Amino acid sequence: MITVVGTGTGAPLDDALLAGADLVVGGRRHLDAVRLPDTAERVTLGPLAPALDTIAAHVDKERRVVVLASGDPGFFGIVRALAERFGPGLLDVRPGVSSVAAAFARIGLPWDDAVVVSAHGRDLRTAVNVCRARPKTAVLTGPGAGPAELGAALARTPGDRVLVVASALGEAGRERVETVTPAEAAARDWGPAVSVVLCLDPARALGAVRTVAGAAPGPAGWAPAEDAFAHRDSMITKFEVRALALARLGPRLGDLVWDVGAGSGSVAVECARLGAAVVAVEKTADGVTRVRANAAAHGVDVSVVHGSAPGALAELADDPDAVFVGGGGRELPAIVEACARRARRTVVVALAALDRAPDARRALTAAGLDCDGVLLHSSRLAPLPGDVTRLAATNPVFLLWGTRPEGAAATTARTEGVAQ
Template sequence: MITVVGTGTGAPLPDDVLAGASLVVGGRRHLDAVRLPDRAEQVVLGPLAPALDTIAEYTDQELPVVVLASGDPGFFGIVRALSERFGAGLLDVRPGVSSVAMAFARIGVPWDDAVVVSAHGRKLRTAVNACRALPKVAVLTGPGAGPGELGAALGGGRVLVVASALGDPRHERVERVTPAEAAARDWGAAVSVVLCLDEARVLGALRTVAGAPARPTRWALAESDFTHRDSMITKFEVRALALARLGPRLGDLVWDVGAGSGSVAVECVRLGAAVVAVEKTSDGVERIHANARAHGVDVHVVHGSAPQALSGLADDPDAVFVGGGGRELPAVVTACARRARRTVVVAMAALDRVPAAREALTAAGFGCEGVLLQSSRLAPLPGDVTRLAATNPVFLLWGDRSPASGEGVAL
């Protein structure tokens, strides 16, 4: 039997757990915090594979093994690896309080509507983009992915709550800092979890389902759901296909270039992605902000003209929607395609610009497909009859990066 015990967040270790253990496995701080049986071998957790091999030697002989872990070992913890290797039936799991639960408890905030992202042994970008898009995120940190790195990548607009040494009465600290303050400090190795909060929305609405927000029940919203100028907005028929090809999801970063009203940007955030909207006009920037507020989402807006403004964006996007560009469209598509990790979608009203946009995509290693979208909407006529009102045709091109190109496709 393998007994897995969650420790380190204030819960005392049950007296009977270590008695009779032939092997005790855990981190250095977990092992130092308990009194081990005299004859028990101990393994300090580092690389997981050798520890699992040692555990296998003892279980093959039916000798009792104890594994000490932090908090709830079934929550982004070692229970997954142990269950995969030895089977759930061999495990006796005794969870402690997770660091996430304890951190939220320390600040008196409910966390049923929080999204939890692990950056331990994983790339930080998924956590960063979740923090940009959502009002309440808990980030499980690791070497190279701590509060400093998170703060440096995140920028403003959020508060970070850094919880260190949770459950240790002598060393526990829970500190509220700005991302810039987090980036300027060396936090050491005692950080348990980082909470990233939009304090204006930290309580949120009453939820029925915990965790990530439910996907919206509708997308490709009507133009009337957005403030726009003289019908200068991506029509919902075009937006529906563009969203399908962009595939925005939690942890993604999407650029909306030539954003206009920001309808595509807003919809991408509603579907879970973080979004940067690039818009050259001042009144357009204001409209994007207004539409984001109206839909209760965060859109980071950059006031500038593409392609020049794109060079100031530090993080490469997963997907890009290009809805404007004029004569600069080929250069804009080229700049976007060079940096997009997965997909570029381009909407154009002018037939003359299609070949150059297509060439820009294929030259950057993307496949390219496209359609001409032309719809006719039902419209009332006097006499209680209906006609078909044609919308302006729009060309939609999209390209997906070929894995063979070797560019950044890994999450």
């Protein structure tokens, strides 16, 4: 039997769990904090594979093994690796309080509506984009992905987020829980004692009563009619076009999406509703106001950049997973090129003028994307006098999309040479 004990967030360790142990495995601070049996072998966790091999040798001889871990070891913890190697039936798990639960308890907030993301040994950009998209996020940190790195990334995008940095949770005299701005977090050396970082929108930190924990459920539908958004003179991506564009963009939690030439921001809002972090680029002041109003009306976060593409794109530090281009005029080829070279997955371009399609297609393929497209021409039901209905044609739109081949990398080119 392998006994897995969660420690470190305030609950005292029952010494009886260690009595008679033949092998005790844990991090250095866990082992230093307990009194081990004199006869027990001690293994300090570093690389996991050698420790699992040592555990296996003791299990084969039916010796008693105790594994010490932080908080709840079944929550982004060692229980997964042990269950995969030895089977759940061989584990006796004694969970402690997770660092996430302890951190929220320290600041007096419920966390059933929080999204929890691990940056420990993982790409920090996923955590950053979840923090941008959701009002209440807990980030499990690690070397190179701590409060400073998270704060530096979040500070690059305007927003109202604050970071709650919880360090040495449960350790008397050392525990610290500090609320800072992303910029303040980026300017500090936090050391190795950080337990978890909470990223909050203070205005929405309490949240509503929930039935399902974690990320809020996605929308019941998408591509609503144009009257769901404020727009000017019908200058909005029509719902038929939006539906296919969303299918090709594939926005999801952890993604970053650009909406370039956002106009009303209908595509930006829909991507945010589906969980993505979104940056909308719009050149007109009234358009910027309209995008912000639509985002607020739909209860989502959209970061709006007031500027003209392609020049404004060079100021966006983080490469997107997907890009929607909904405008551009004569600058369209340069805009598509700038987006295509930086997009990690796909670029979708909506064109009302068919003669611009060849240049846009060349820009996509020149950046190494596989290109496809379709001409969308729909007719909607329209009532006529006498209780009859006709079909009213909408303006045709050419939708192009470029997809990066699997395994190919984006150029990551915030180049000054892009056309201004």
